[in-house]
Amino acid sequence: MAEQALERANGPAQPIPVEGETRAVTVAPRVDILETDDEILVFADMPGVTAQDVDIRFENGELTVHGRRTASHPDKEKAAREFEVTSYFRSFQVTEQIAADRIEAELKNGVLTLHLPKVEAVKPRRIAVKG
């Protein structure tokens, strides 16, 4: 059901240059997706991003996550550079099985957690058998 509820989760993309910034790149954060009876949980790795710098939008059935991290030590000489992640972007298609108005997000230690609650109609239900 989760694969249907999140019809498309784009895989980790290759760095995409951001216009206007020579070395800036955007990458898709890696995600873990788990499903419980009540909700779908998405964990996204976004190291270096603070809660103020993350923008989560839900529009036309598409949930987009955008995070921006600022460069540290821009003034210093670089001795070795292995990553140059300045932005994170990823989008998810969310079906009507998710109660979009109750989506919640929290950011801790560089990990964004999204709670996507299921609508009542699709929650599994235990049916009592009458004797």
Next chain:
Amino acid sequence: MFPFRRDQFGELVGEFNRMSDEFNRLFGLRPTAAVGPLMNLWADDNNVYAELDLPGVDPAKVEVLVTEGNQLTVQGERTAPEVKGAVWVRQERPVGRFTRQVTLPVLVDADKVDARYEYGVLKLTLPKSEAAKPRKITVKA
């Protein structure tokens, strides 16, 4: 909606990575990152600065070692989220032990290394040892 995301080669590489992850899972191998977490290094006259992306890691379980004055080792463990009664749908985030070792370009003072963990990034400030600091030599007439 986002036509620039169509990157055929990138998709192929992604597909290979996913396949390799599936193989690891099939044969019960613990997934490990190829080189460990990525590290950026900067330097000024007094310090060397290192940053490693370690999202969702318990800082108490991260070990930072400086040996022989210029061998920097960072090791720790990443664990997968545990949610009661949950079923995994997709797992892309790496788990397991990681070790990263680099040779710093200069000797540093191992006793004065400052390490802090902020927003999932480990930030190290390693003061250069006195011998490694730049010195201005005055030319005698």
